[in-house]
Amino acid sequence: MTEQNQPATQAITSGRGASGSSLAPALWASTVWESESLVDARRRATGTRAAEFYSRYGNPTVRSFEEAVATLEGAEDAIAFGSGMGAVASVVLSMCSAGDHIVAQRQLYAGTLAFLQGPCARFGIETTFVDGHVPGAFAEAVRPGKTMLVLAETPSNPRLDLVDLDELGALRGPVTVVDSTLATPLGQRPLDHGVHLVLHSATKGIAGHNDATLGVVAGEKDYIDAIWSYSVLHGATPSPYDALNGLRGIRTLSVRTTHQADSALFIADSLLDHPAVTAVHYPGLPSHPQSDLAKRQMRHGGTLVAIELAGGQPAAERFLTSVQLLHRATSLGGPETLVCHPATTTHASLTPDEAAHVGVTAGMLRISIGLEEPTDVLRDILRALG
Numbered sequence: 001m002t003e004q005n006q007p008a009t010q011a012i013t014s015g016r017g018a019s020g021s022s023l024a025p026a027l028w029a030s031t032v033w034e035s036e037s038l039v040d041a042r043r044r045a046t047g048t049r050a051a052e053f054y055s056r057y058g059n060p061t062v063r064s065f066e067e068a069v070a071t072l073e074g075a076e077d078a079i080a081f082g083s084g085m086g087a088v089a090s091v092v093l094s095m096c097s098a099g100d101h102i103v104a105q106r107q108l109y110a111g112t113l114a115f116l117q118g119p120c121a122r123f124g125i126e127t128t129f130v131d132g133h134v135p136g137a138f139a140e141a142v143r144p145g146k147t148m149l150v151l152a153e154t155p156s157n158p159r160l161d162l163v164d165l166d167e168l169g170a171l172r173g174p175v176t177v178v179d180s181t182l183a184t185p186l187g188q189r190p191l192d193h194g195v196h197l198v199l200h201s202a203t204k205g206i207a208g209h210n211d212a213t214l215g216v217v218a219g220e221k222d223y224i225d226a227i228w229s230y231s232v233l234h235g236a237t238p239s240p241y242d243a244l245n246g247l248r249g250i251r252t253l254s255v256r257t258t259h260q261a262d263s264a265l266f267i268a269d270s271l272l273d274h275p276a277v278t279a280v281h282y283p284g285l286p287s288h289p290q291s292d293l294a295k296r297q298m299r300h301g302g303t304l305v306a307i308e309l310a311g312g313q314p315a316a317e318r319f320l321t322s323v324q325l326l327h328r329a330t331s332l333g334g335p336e337t338l339v340c341h342p343a344t345t346t347h348a349s350l351t352p353d354e355a356a357h358v359g360v361t362a363g364m365l366r367i368s369i370g371l372e373e374p375t376d377v378l379r380d381i382l383r384a385l386g
């Protein structure tokens with residue numbers, strides 16, 4: 001029944017397993033459940049993902065959130081974490097050991113990049129970085145028998161370059177993982193392209209209200225169970241309160257992302273010919289260098305727009321001090337439109353060479369389009385540009 005429904009409907013019908021006849025999900029705050037007998041206690045303590053044992057192992061509210069994400073991603077199963085980075089760290093450390101090799105794109109979330117370059121390198125896990133939007137780049141860097149993981153992010157931050165999901169799904173050997181945070185589960189479905197695992201910072205668009213810190217990974221049950229076996233010890237466990245907010249966010253995800261993507265396209269298009277703007281990056285624009293790929297693998301162009309200002313950093317600073325409606329903040333996917341200057345915030349730790357590779361320029365601003373009336377957002381942007 002649910003399988004035949006459209007994604008927007010699945011966002012409403014999914015994840016109701018632990019709620020009984022209640023329409024709103026039940027909040028299971030308990031950290032511990034009682035056992036009837038020694039046999040029962042043993043079953044709970046030794047089983048994979050025991051539902052009612054101890055909340056680091058599993059929690060019914062969290063489970064409902066996981067089931068909803070699995071449904072939307074077309075996955076067998078999903079597992080939630082206390083943050084997007086909790087998801088990234090658990091996937092990498094459950095799949096890789098000292099001496100193993102990872103291929104990852106350079107255009108990664110700064111925290112993921114720092115995790116690969118710092119702790120992973122220290123543990124003897126080596127990463128080769130490639131340009132994710134260049135055809136064949138991942139395949140070329142794979143070392144047969146040595147590369148355990150291929151890690152991609154699309155659309156990527158902040159320039160909104162895309163990775164070809166079909167190309168990634170065709171790789172044989174390593175486990176392929178896509179961080180799909182910027183698209184949300186309603187914007188694209190990496191698993192449909194043959195990718196093994198899809199990952200989200202649900203802190204962003206999924207929870208969608210800047211009030212939950214949450215991560216999630218979806219894919220085949222065998223992979224998810226293997227990740228659980230590691231992560232139950234790693235302990236990046238999600239709070240049931242955050243899972244509740246994640247599930248509430250999923251209920252409105254379709255209307256929110258539809259509004260945000262329409263608004264983003266309107267704003268991106270309106271800025272194309274502005275004399276103070278030298279570049280507008282938005283996958284939904286016909287002028288985006290990968291516009292055909294965007295049409296093939298994305299349901300809409302996403303909720304983020306990046307622009308580059310002719311006046312460089314001084315112009316970006318002037319813009320940030322002039323905005324009235326837009327908020328100066330770095331996150332994304334929430335109700336408020338946010339603007340950040342990647343060169344001095346999210347991407348401040350990059351070397352000039354790395355910044356050039358990922359396309360971060362001194363005059364670049366990343367705008368996360370919120371739920372305000374698009375004309376009001378545009379008016380504030382035009383005022384700040386003028």
Ligand SMILES: *Cc1c(COP(=O)(O)O)cnc(C)c1O
Pocket residue numbers: 083084085086109111112153157179181182200201202203204213214215
């Ligand atoms: C925010 C973000 C993360 C990290 O998620 P947290 O919830 O902040 O830990 C990972 N990937 C992408 C693309 C993100 O935007």
